[in-house]
Amino acid sequence: MSKRLKDQIAIVTGAADGIGRSIAELFCQEGASVCVADVNEALGESVVKNLTEQGLKAIFVNTDVSNIDSVKNMVDQTVNLLGKPTVLINNAGIIYENKKFLETPTEQWDKSFAVNLDGMWHCCKQVIPYMKEVGFGTIVNIGSVHSFKIVPNHFPYAVTKHAIIGLTKNLAVELGEDNIRVNALCPGMVETAAAFKWFAESEDPVAARKKIADIHPLRRNASCDEIAYPALFLASKESSFMTGQSLIVDGGRSVVYHL
Numbered sequence: 001m002s003k004r005l006k007d008q009i010a011i012v013t014g015a016a017d018g019i020g021r022s023i024a025e026l027f028c029q030e031g032a033s034v035c036v037a038d039v040n041e042a043l044g045e046s047v048v049k050n051l052t053e054q055g056l057k058a059i060f061v062n063t064d065v066s067n068i069d070s071v072k073n074m075v076d077q078t079v080n081l082l083g084k085p086t087v088l089i090n091n092a093g094i095i096y097e098n099k100k101f102l103e104t105p106t107e108q109w110d111k112s113f114a115v116n117l118d119g120m121w122h123c124c125k126q127v128i129p130y131m132k133e134v135g136f137g138t139i140v141n142i143g144s145v146h147s148f149k150i151v152p153n154h155f156p157y158a159v160t161k162h163a164i165i166g167l168t169k170n171l172a173v174e175l176g177e178d179n180i181r182v183n184a185l186c187p188g189m190v191e192t193a194a195a196f197k198w199f200a201e202s203e204d205p206v207a208a209r210k211k212i213a214d215i216h217p218l219r220r221n222a223s224c225d226e227i228a229y230p231a232l233f234l235a236s237k238e239s240s241f242m243t244g245q246s247l248i249v250d251g252g253r254s255v256v257y258h259l
C-alpha cells in the first residue's frame with residue numbers, strides 16, 4: 001500500500017512534544033515532509049534529528065504561534081526548504097490548571113487565546129494562500145472534549161477550545177470551493193509527558209491516573225498514537241468528503257451522562 005501522505009508537505013505546530021510529536025513522526029513515516037514548529041528548540045531539534053536519522057524528511061523551525069511574524073518566518077522556511085504546505089496541523093496549545101473565572105488573571109486569559117486561538121488564525125492566514133496556489137489542502141485543528149463541555153476550574157481553556165470549533169466550521173464553508181478541507185480533532189485525556197508529570201506531582205500518582213482513566217468508558221486514557229492516527233485520517237484522502245466536522249476521540253467520555 002502506498003504511503004498515505006506521499007509527496008505532502010505538512011506543518012505540525014507544537015510538535016516538539018506530546019500529541020504533536022506523535023503526529024509529526026507518523027506523518028513522516030507516511031511519506032510527508034514535515035516542519036516541526038515549536039517554541040521548545042532543544043526538544044524540537046531532537047525530534048527532527050531522530051526523524052532524519054531514520055532517512056525521513058523533517059525540519060525544525062523555532063516558532064511561537066502567538067506571534068504572526070514568527071509564524072510567517074516558519075511558513076517561509078517551510079516553503080523554501082520543503083515546498084508549499086498542503087497539510088496544516090494546528091496543535092500547539094496551553095492549559096492553566098485550577099482556575100475559576102474570577103481568579104483568572106487577565107494575562108492568562110490573553111495568553112490562552114494568543115496561543116490556542118490566535119495561533120491557529122496566524123498559521124491559517126499564512127498557509128492557506130499556498131494551499132490555494134497548489135489547488136488543495138487539509139487543515140486539522142486540535143480541539144478537545146473541552147470544545148463541547150465545561151470541566152470546572154479550567155477557565156478559560158474551554159472557551160478557547162469552543163472557539164476553535166467555530167473557526168473550523170467557518171473556514172470549511174469558505175474554503176470548500178478551493179478544495180481545502182478543515183476539520184477539528186477533539187481528544188479526551190491523553191497521556192503525554194506533561195500528563196505523567198502532573199500525575200507524579202499528586203499525592204498518589206497511581207490513583208490520580210486511575211481517577212481520570214475511569215471517566216472514560218474504556219477505563220483508560222489515550223496514548224499520543226491514538227490521536228495521531230485519527231489526525232492522519234483527517235489529513236489524508238481517506239477523509240476526502242469530510243469538512244467542517246469535529247472528530248471526537250475520547251474513549252467514549254463525552255457520551256456519559258453524569259448523575
Ligand SMILES: NC(=O)c1ccc[n+]([C@@H]2O[C@H](COP(=O)([O-])OP(=O)(O)OC[C@H]3O[C@@H](n4cnc5c(N)ncnc54)[C@H](O)[C@@H]3O)[C@@H](O)[C@H]2O)c1
Nearest residue numbers: 014016017018019038039040064065092093144189190192
Ligand atoms: N493531553 C491531553 O490530554 C489533551 C486532550 C485534549 C486536547 N489536547 C490538546 O492537544 C494539543 C497538544 O497538547 P499536548 O497535551 O500534546 O501538549 P504538550 O504540552 O505535551 O505539548 C505541547 C507542545 O506545544 C508547544 N507550544 C506551547 N506553546 C507554544 C507556542 N506558543 N508556539 C509553538 N509551540 C508551543 C510546547 O512547547 C509543546 O512542545 C493542545 O492543543 C491541547 O490543548 C490535549
